[in-house]
Amino acid sequence: MKKLNRKNLGLEETFPIKIVQFGEGNFLRAFIGYAFQELNKAASFNAGIAVVQPIERGLVKMLNEQDGLYTLFMKGVKKGKEIQDIELISNIAKGVDPYSNFDKYLSLAKEESLEFIISNTTEAGIAYVSSDKPEMQPPSSFPAKLTVLLHERFKHFKGDTNKGLTIIPCELINHNAETLKEIILKYVSDWKLGDDFKTWILESNSFHSTLVDRIVPGYPKDEIEAFNVQLDYSDNLIVAAEAFLLWVIEGDAKLKAKLPFDKTGLDVKIVSDMQPYRTRKVRILNGAHTTMVPFSLLYGNTTVKETVDNSFTGSFINAAVFEEIIETLQMDRAELNSFADEVLDRFRNPFIKHKLADIALNSISKFKVRVLPSILEYINIHNKLPKHLIFGFACLIRFYKGNWHGERLPVNDSVEIVKFFNQIWRLDDFSEISKAVLKNTEFWGQDLTEIKGLTNAITIALEEIESNGIEIGFANFSNKI
Numbered sequence: 001m002k003k004l005n006r007k008n009l010g011l012e013e014t015f016p017i018k019i020v021q022f023g024e025g026n027f028l029r030a031f032i033g034y035a036f037q038e039l040n041k042a043a044s045f046n047a048g049i050a051v052v053q054p055i056e057r058g059l060v061k062m063l064n065e066q067d068g069l070y071t072l073f074m075k076g077v078k079k080g081k082e083i084q085d086i087e088l089i090s091n092i093a094k095g096v097d098p099y100s101n102f103d104k105y106l107s108l109a110k111e112e113s114l115e116f117i118i119s120n121t122t123e124a125g126i127a128y129v130s131s132d133k134p135e136m137q138p139p140s141s142f143p144a145k146l147t148v149l150l151h152e153r154f155k156h157f158k159g160d161t162n163k164g165l166t167i168i169p170c171e172l173i174n175h176n177a178e179t180l181k182e183i184i185l186k187y188v189s190d191w192k193l194g195d196d197f198k199t200w201i202l203e204s205n206s207f208h209s210t211l212v213d214r215i216v217p218g219y220p221k222d223e224i225e226a227f228n229v230q231l232d233y234s235d236n237l238i239v240a241a242e243a244f245l246l247w248v249i250e251g252d253a254k255l256k257a258k259l260p261f262d263k264t265g266l267d268v269k270i271v272s273d274m275q276p277y278r279t280r281k282v283r284i285l286n287g288a289h290t291t292m293v294p295f296s297l298l299y300g301n302t303t304v305k306e307t308v309d310n311s312f313t314g315s316f317i318n319a320a321v322f323e324e325i326i327e328t329l330q331m332d333r334a335e336l337n338s339f340a341d342e343v344l345d346r347f348r349n350p351f352i353k354h355k356l357a358d359i360a361l362n363s364i365s366k367f368k369v370r371v372l373p374s375i376l377e378y379i380n381i382h383n384k385l386p387k388h389l390i391f392g393f394a395c396l397i398r399f400y401k402g403n404w405h406g407e408r409l410p411v412n413d414s415v416e417i418v419k420f421f422n423q424i425w426r427l428d429d430f431s432e433i434s435k436a437v438l439k440n441t442e443f444w445g446q447d448l449t450e451i452k453g454l455t456n457a458i459t460i461a462l463e464e465i466e467s468n469g470i471e472i473g474f475a476n477f478s479n480k481i
Contacts, residue, residue, distance in 0.1 A: 004233045006067040006090075014068075014093040015040065015048035017111045020149070022119035022142055024051045024059045024095060026218035030072055030241035032118050032170070033089045035266060040091060043263040047116075048093035050108055054121045054142050060095035062236055068092030071235045073220070073227060075351035076243030079341075082350065083243050086230060098145065102137040105145075109152035115258070117146065119180075120170040120212070128183045134191045143183040147191075150184070150205070154197050164204030166258060168249060170212045174278065177207035177250070208255065211278050213246040213285070215352060244346050248277040276331050283325050284336070285343045287370040291392040292317050293356050293363060294399030297409060299470040304354040308347045312471050318344070320388035327386075328377035357410035360399075364417055364443055367396055372444060376451075385457055387481060391474050394461030397437050401425045417443075430466075434458040457481050 006012045021032060032049075039045040051068070053060040063070070069092075074085045098105035108114065119125070121142040132139035139145055150165070157163040169176040181201075188198050220227055220240045227238055247268045249255065261268035269277065289304070295316070296307040308314045321344070326336045347354075371389060378386040398404075400421035402411050411418060424436045434455050438448035449455050460480050464473035 001232065001234045004066045004069050004235045006069065008233065009069070009088075011067075011069070011090050015046045015091060016113040017050045017093055017108070018045075018047035018113055019049045019116045019118055020052060020108050020111075020114060021049050022052045022054045022117070022125075022146070023121055024053055024063055025120070026239050027212075027214070027216045028118075028120050028170070029070060029089065029237070030074075030216040030239045031212060031214050031245065031247070032120075033070075033091060034072055034074075034087060034241075035245070035247060035261075035264075035268065037087070037089055037091050038264045038266055039259070039261060042265075043260045045260070047091065049091055050111075051092055051095045052105065052108070052145075053095065053097045053099070054119075054125065054145070056099045058097070059237070060097045063092065063095040066235070066237060068095060069235075070237035070239060071227075071231060073238065073240045074243045075240065076349050077345045078243060079345070084351075085243070098138040105138065106149070106152050109149050110156045114153075115166055117165050117167040118170065119146075119168075123171055123173050126169065126171050126173060126176060126180050126183065128186055130190075132187070134187075134193070143180055144187055146180075147184050147187040147193075150201065151193055151197060154200050159196060159200055161200070161204045164200065164206070166255065167205060167207045168210060169207075170210050172212070175209055177209040181207045206251075206255070209250045209274060211246070211248040211274050211281060213281060214244060215242040215346065215349075217241070217352060240351075242346060242349055242352060244342060246281075248274045250274045276329075280329060280331060280336065280339060282370055283329060283374050284321060284340050285346075286366070287325055287374055288317055288321050288343065288347075289359055290363060290366045290370045291320055291389060293360050295392050295395040295470065297356050297360070298395055298399060298404055298465065302356060304347045304356065304359075305350065305352075307356070308344055316388055316474065320386075320392065324378055324386035324389050325374045328374045328381065360410050361412045362414075363396060363399070364413060367393070368444055379451065385453060385481065387478055390454070390457050390481075391461050391477055394458050394465060394477075395470070397421075397433070397458065398462060398465050430462040431455070431459045434462065453481075 002008045021028060036047050036049065040047055051060065051063065070089055072087045072089055076083055096105050096108065119142060125142045127141055129141040129144060132141050132144035134148060139148060153163060169180050173179065184201065188201065217240050219238060245266060249270050251270045256270045292307050296313050299313055301307045301310060301313060308317060321340050326340060329336055375386060375389050399409055400411055402409055424433050427433050435449055438455055441447055461477045464477045468476060
């Protein structure tokens, strides 16, 4: 089988470097690499990518050995139909390791055609590290590396206001661009890089917060032979992803003109405020996940797909999403319904084995952020309790007992939280258990016993779960409240 490189595939011509991408991992290769390849095809965007390895140990050497080429396998379910697509990604012009060749890294600042900085250095990547200094080759943190690169560009082009960059971080923290800009400005101040450079940062560059959404399992090591037989070349950087892709970027008409994703078939939204989309994702996708985990495990399912495919548990999650969660969101109803349909299709994806136990980590803090706001808003709007989310809440409390029908449950949380539930389950009184959990302001940020009818509803649900199990218990609970 032939080696994967540009010569062997007749792809020796590369696009000019328009993008410096910090990060060479699975997600960026399956998300950014693919998105810009589609933009190149649909809009003659002609963007080459220079990939920077953000930590000392990475994949740039392997990427360069394949001339930046790799294969993306996309699998999923769309409107009930299984789909699969294979794409050779060919827009990476070079990979740069600043730890082994710092001068090559600095040379990226001098690229005439450079317009964009993209990053995904994990949630921990956008952080201020006080020990980073401008003379380090390179500094340790991503923001410090970027500050050095921007300063080099500022100096090389003598402060040319037309040589500023569009900076689009994709790390999964809220207000990621604002946070990155604040840290860069702190380095500018700490390193005494001057007011002219600070002004250039603020006035000639733009920072755009984002929301990214795509499940990327990565290198399919357990099924690699099944992937390899579909190729006529050897690829060490195969990456697998779901078919779904959503990218929401905060920006204006100028950014839309710079990034004409409207000419592609991709769901890339450039909007003035991304917070409604973030709320939509957290409440619907993440909220459904967090609601289903204890409920579905107690029922007897083991995966997300089993949960949505089962007639009872699937109907329960469907109702929780469409009848309760969506009711609390102030967005276009048709758009919310369409997004929720896509989420459930993603949950049904036969190519991604998403175990419920694997997403049970820190379920209490997840419930506070992802589900509790929907409960509170639903009560505020309708002046009644959302029965599916409340029953899911009771399942969460019962789940933290740690065992069910003689089997150990995959409770995975802090020592303090596990200890709390061990103690309250010794009460052996469902009303007292409900009160103790709901009153815990460290969990919920407020005393939930103050919500009319909630303590009684959780008590009834816990009694029904213990006496009759999940399916009959929910039917009885629904009738009683």
